[in-house]
Amino acid sequence: MWSPWQRQQEALRAQLATLETQKQQKQTHAATLLAYGQRQVELSHKHYQGLFNASDSAAARLAQVPYLTLGAGWQGGAWDAWQPETATLESRLRIGALQDARAPQGPFSVPLLVPFIGENQTIVLRTRGEEGRVQGLELLQSLALRTALLLPHQASYVLLDPAGNGVAFLVRKALPRVVESQGDVRRDLDLVERNIQRVIETYLDAEVRSFEQVPESTRVNERFEFVLAADFPNQYDRRAVEGLIKVGNTGPRAGRYAIIHHNADVELPRDLSLEQLENAFVIDLGSSPRQGFPLAVDCTPPAALQQTLKKRLDEAKAPERDLSFTTKVGLPEQAWWNGSSERLIETPIGGYGTDGSLEAWFGVNRDGRPCAHGMLGAMTGAGKSNLYHVLICGLAQRYSPDELRLYLIDGKDGVEFQPYQALPHAAVVSLRSSPELSRSVLKDLLNEKERRNRLFKARGVQDFSAYRALGEALPRLLLLVDEYQELFEGDAEGEASAHLLQLAQQGRSVGIHMLIASQRYGATGMLHQSAVFGNVHLRMAMQMSRADVDALTEFGRRGKLLIQTCDMPGKIVLNDRSGDDGDGASRAGKVSRLQAAERDDMIRRLSARAQQRGLTAPRAVVFDGQAQPNLTDNPQLRSLLASVQTMTSEGLEALARRAEVEGGLGLESWFAAEQPLVTWLGQEFNVRGHARLVLRRRPHEHAMLLGRNNPARSGMLAALLAGLTVNPAAQNATVLLADLSLPGTQWSGALGGVVSTVLRPAGLQVTLTREAEDVPRLVQCALAVLEERRALPKEARGAQEPMFLVLNEPHEVEELRRVQDLYGANDSETGTMLRRLLAEGAQLGIHVVLSVPGVAQLRAVLDERQGLPLIKHRICLQVSEDDSYALTRTRRAARLQLHGDTPVAALYHDPEADAFTRFKPYSTDSATSLDQQFLEVNHLRGAQAVGA
Ligand SMILES: Nc1ncnc2c1ncn2[C@@H]1O[C@H](COP(=O)(O)OP(=O)(O)OP(=O)(O)O)[C@@H](O)[C@H]1O
Ligand SMILES: [Mg+2]
Structure with missing residues (x-):
């Protein structure tokens, strides 16, 4: 049985249970909120700590690198550590500083900045009175240097100072590039105007609207230009004023900025006013304090600082502009x-x-x-x-x-x-x-x-x-x-x-x-x-x-x-x-x-x-005006070497008579019947010309090389012998060679080299001696051949192989020297034989080549009046006037080195053409060593033999 208070008790208990549940819910909620709050605290702590750290390190960095490009004044050492690499395009430019004298830790100043790159403005610095004028000029110089520093390798200057003839710009020396004035402001400005037009035409379009927007890689080929006008408009005529206004209005887009020091004490010409500058940024330097702060305008930087900064600018690497x-x-x-x-x-x-x-x-x-x-x-x-x-x-x-x-x-x-x-x-x-x-x-x-x-x-x-x-x-x-x-x-x-x-x-x-x-x-x-x-x-x-x-x-x-x-x-x-x-x-x-x-x-x-591709364009003719030529750069010799194995005397005749431009030798008087032999002595002082020697079977076709320059004389003689090997008719020739040059000298190896590297491999029969006492035997041997050939019937003589008797320094041979007696000098026994060879040998294919330092040495072996005329081909290096006259009947051979010692020159009298040829003889003193050249000669001939 339920009593009412029992029921009430029930209800209260239920209520208690509900409240208990609610209490637990609230507790859980509170716990969650607490956790959330704690989590937020952690997060924000972390967040701000990160910011603090970043700002600390930024501050530390700033403390290390003085913050300069924009703000720093010239005093106070801030610029000492400046490096050109740190420069970037700046849109502000410092002209001075506003000062607050009330600051508790002493005066505090804030830089005053004016618009700069990309702002499309023309700076006008207005002054009044003499003091103001001086201040304005100082500031202008400060700005000149500052702009140069802000734009290393990118700034050029037009400095206008008609009233002071340039005295306003003593900073000029510190500037990287100043366009020379033409003495007339208007003309100087015309040039700037042209540049403006050109830059606009060349670089600007709908997308790139201003010079600084041109991609840097392209822009580095151009410079920014600053027109600094001092004491304007004092002595600026009407045309000049108009020009300056025009530059001011149109220049900034093209990277040409005018900075005008406006002396307000001077009147502008009638009808002209700076109001016409549409983009003027005017600073009145003499005006009262701004917002209560007085302005300290920058002055010309101290000379020593100018110098250091200029030096650093010059040393800075220009931006890559290739x-x-x-x-x-x-x-x-x-x-x-x-x-x-x-x-x-x-x-x-x-x-x-x-x-x-x-x-x-x-x-x-x-x-x-x-x-x-x-x-x-x-x-x-x-x-x-x-x-x-x-x-x-x-x-x-x-x-x-x-x-x-x-x-x-x-x-x-x-x-x-x-x-x-x-x-x-x-x-x-x-x-x-x-x-x-x-x-x-x-x-x-x-x-x-x-x-x-x-x-x-x-x-x-x-x-x-x-x-x-x-x-x-x-x-x-x-x-x-x-x-x-x-x-x-x-x-x-x-x-x-x-x-x-x-x-x-x-x-x-x-x-x-x-x-x-x-x-x-x-x-x-x-x-x-x-x-x-x-x-x-x-x-x-x-x-x-x-x-x-x-x-x-x-x-x-x-x-x-x-x-x-x-x-x-x-x-x-x-x-x-x-x-x-x-x-x-x-x-x-x-x-x-x-x-x-x-x-x-x-x-x-x-x-x-x-x-x-097997392109066979002829090899380049190479000429070095100061060096002796290389035999191996002689294209005629090269092409003949390459074909000698298959060439016939008739073929050579055709080639010899062909014009040089057609790839021939240009020797019109070449007749195979005369059994001519061609060889080379050097390179003429013209493109195609090569000094050549042609020995024919005619009287007195012998050669003589004369001069004190041993490297040239030996080199020429060796090259002459090497060249002979391109003649089909000389493939089996005999060479009797006595080399009496001083052993151990730089040139003494030339003849030995040509014999072993070129002549013998080419199949020539060579007898080489370096002993003076062998010479009489060589001469006898040649004379014996002469006698043999004389005995042959005329028709058979032509078939005889050529023979060369080559005597280098014959005066060293005692048996060759002429003998003195009471009545004068007479040929020695061997000398007499030599004279017979000279007189009768060439017709029979026996050619004598003599090489001596001077006429005196020649006279020691040959009688000048009777012996000398027997040698038709005379090649002289620089000799004395007397020697030159004796050999050429002119002074030519004494004047070969009139222009200096290099290149060594030689003279050849061509008896056929009765013409003198001046040329650079081959020499042991050549860029490529003679030995190396001989190897190449041998190789050129060999290469063809393999191919043939
Ligand atoms: N087209 C180019 N772009 C960038 N740099 C260049 C260019 N042409 C030349 N230079 C720079 O200028 C230097 C001089 O160049 P170059 O030897 O061609 O001049 P030059 O007129 O022949 O001088 P010189 O009168 O001494 O013979 C070069 O070493 C190179 O650094
Ligand atoms: Mg050059």
Whole structure:
């Protein structure tokens, strides 16, 4: 039975249970919240600790590197640790500091910054009164240096100070590059305006709206420019004021900023006001404190600091600004030699603007416009050599040697073209060229022009392209002459000018082009200059002196202004329309950079390619104006060596009589019946010429070498013997050789070397002695052969093999020396035999070669009046006047070294032509050792024997 209080008890118990459950729920909830809170505490602790740490380390870093570029003043040593590498483009520039004198720890200052790069503003520093003016000028100098430091290697300056003639800018010396003033503010500003236009045209578009947005890699080829105007408008005329306002308004987008010190005490010309500056940022330097803080304007930095900072600026590495050859010019190897030169030859040489390509070309383009020749003006260090390398390699990759051949002529001191000796395209490589030699190259090309005209005529066509269109093979020729002004040195007859004119006018139609280069365009002593340049359609200029740019008439106004912006190596202005400015034809850009290693590797690959393809273009004629020549660089000798095994006397006759340009020897008086033998003595001072000696079976065809220069005399004698081996008729010749030169000298091995390396392997019968007492036996032996041959019937004599009696230093042989008696000197017994050989030997194929230091030594063995005339071929090195007269009846041989000791020169009197030839004799003093050369001679002959 339930009592009501029992029921109530029940209800209370249930309520208690509910409350208990609720209490537990609340407790759990509270515990969760507590845990959550604790977790948050941990997290936030960690978070802030991280921030604190980061800020601590940032603070530590800042404490190490003084925070400079923007804020620091010149005093206080903050700049001492400055390094140019830390510079970045800044949009603010410090002009001074606001100071708070109330700060508890002493005066506190905050830098005052004005807008800078990318803000499109022109800073105007306004001053009043003399004190203010001085302050303004000081600040201007401070800003000049500061901008230079903010933009290492990227800033250039135009400093305007008409009232003070530049005295306002004593900081000038510390600035990296100051554009020379032309003495007239307006003209200086014109140049800036041109630059503004050029930069806008070249780099800016809808996307790139301001210079600093140009990709850095492209922009490094340009500079920011600062026009600093002091004491404006004092003595700025109306045109100058207008110019400055224009620069101020349009310059910042093109990276050209004007900073104007405005002296408010001076009135501007009527109707002009600085209000016309649309983007002026004016700072009144003399105004009262800003927000209560006085402004301390920066002064000129102390001189010592200027110097250190300038030094650091100069030493800083300029940003990488090379346009690589591989990307701009180079082709992948599989694309090499695909070009046809039928209409033109062309190659990129660099770039302009963001992605333009600068092209050099010669011939006739698709619009029928010609580009016959080119010209390059560039001062030293402007990057001329690099340009040559880029051009040569660019062309050599595009055209095979069958399409293009090169004539490369260095100036008197130049060896730039040396690496191209191995380039298959090289026809002529001349180093350290004398003017005489360079002129001979022009002459040579004129001969080639004549030859080509004959070819064209024979096929009934007018010019190169038409001839090639017939399917005929003929390469274009490009002549590159460095320091072309040297051509006119010592050219009394005006030969160089005449040749140049002919080539300029007539070269193109036969596929011969020139690129001439010099420090400046014109040259002293050059005639017909305008007629020549009239055919020079490709005009290029790199950095040039101000005076040379001013004197230029070969470029239009715009072109000239562009050339003035060529302020670093590799920058170039190229115009392929005779300098005409129209159509933006003058392009300012940068030549690609080709490193030496890359170039040499390319030459190797090109050469290997030519070999693989079996291209048999004749080997380059190599000429070094200062060195003695190499026998192995003699193309005539080389080609004869390669064919001697299969050559007949008749074949040789045909070859000998063929013109040199056709690959022959150009010896019209060569008759096989006279059994002539050819050999070489050296290289003439012209491109093709090789000093040769031809010995025929006629009276007195003997040779004599005379002179005190032993390396040259021995080298020449050894080379003469080596050369004989190319004659089919001399394959079984006998050589009786006495070498009495002083053993152990640098030249004494030459004859022994040629005997063992060349003569004996070639099959000649050689008797060699170094003993004086053997000489009489040699002479007797030769005389015995003479007697034998005399006894033969006339017809049989011709079949006898040639014999050479070669006596080096015969005066050393006692038995040969003439004998004195009461009535004078008489031939010795052996001497008499020698004289008979001289008188009667040559007709019978016995040739004597004597080599002596001077005429006195010759007189010791031969009677001057009776013996000397028996020797027809005389080769002299530099000798005394008397000796020269005795040998040549002229003073020529005494004047061989008038221009110095190198190269050693020699003189040969050619009895056939009755002409004197001056040449560089082969010598033991040559770049490649003579022994090495003999090995190669032997190899050249052997290589063919295997192939045959
Ligand atoms: N296109 C280029 N790009 C970058 N740097 C270049 C370029 N051309 C030349 N240079 C730099 O300029 C230096 C001089 O170049 P180069 O030897 O070609 O000048 P040059 O006018 O022939 O001088 P020189 O008058 O001494 O013969 C080079 O070593 C190279 O550092
Ligand atoms: Mg050079």
